[in-house]
Amino acid sequence: MHLHRIVLIAALTILGACSSPATRPSAQSTTPAADGTQSATSRDGSFQGEITGKARPGSRFARLQIGMGMDEVQTLMDRAPDRSHSYESGKRWIPFYFGNDARRLQALYKGEGCLIFTGGNVWGSAGGDLIAIHHDATGACYQP
Incomplete structure (x- = not known):
């Protein structure tokens, strides 16, 4: 019983540290790095x-x-990406993470740049939200 209480306190401490305002990106941040x-x-x-x-x-x-959404982007671009691949994000290894960002999909549009979408949860469902736009006509942003 005592061990369960220690584990619970440790887990709550870690979760509290991960969700503190100091570690979250500011919603007000719009200045370029x-x-x-x-x-x-x-x-x-x-x-x-x-x-x-x-x-x-x-x-x-x-x-x-x-x-x-991914389908909305393809409609707007009026074509499929020239190259694409998916990869695991670091969130894949967070215990009990049920969000849609455990995987990511990177797409290259030659002459335009790269897009990164959420690729779904650990079971492969959900995803498809545009989370990053890299304007780079050279295509150097694409990392296979």
């Missing part, structure tokens, strides 16, 4: 994403918004 990365709030305001670089005026990438 030194590398040109800018924090952006999703369309529905439920999460923070990132945008790197500047879109060419009038390009299809200029109309993208953090929080768009």
Whole structure:
């Protein structure tokens, strides 16, 4: 019984430290970092994403918004990505993590840049939300 209480206290302490305001990204942060990365709030305001670089005026990438769905992005781009791959995020290893960001999907659109989507939970369902836009016409943003 005593051991269960110690484990519970330790778990609550760790969870409290992980959710403290000091470790969460600020919803107010919109100033670009030194590398040109800018924090952006999703369309529905439920999460923070990132945008790197500047879109060419009038390009299809200029109309993208953090929080768009994968099908909505493909419709807007009027084509499938030139290359794509999926990978595990660090959230995959958090015990009892049930969010849609355990996997990620990176897509390259040649001449435009890269997009990163949530790829689903540990069971493969959900996902498809745009969480990062990298404006890079050279395609150097794509990391297979």
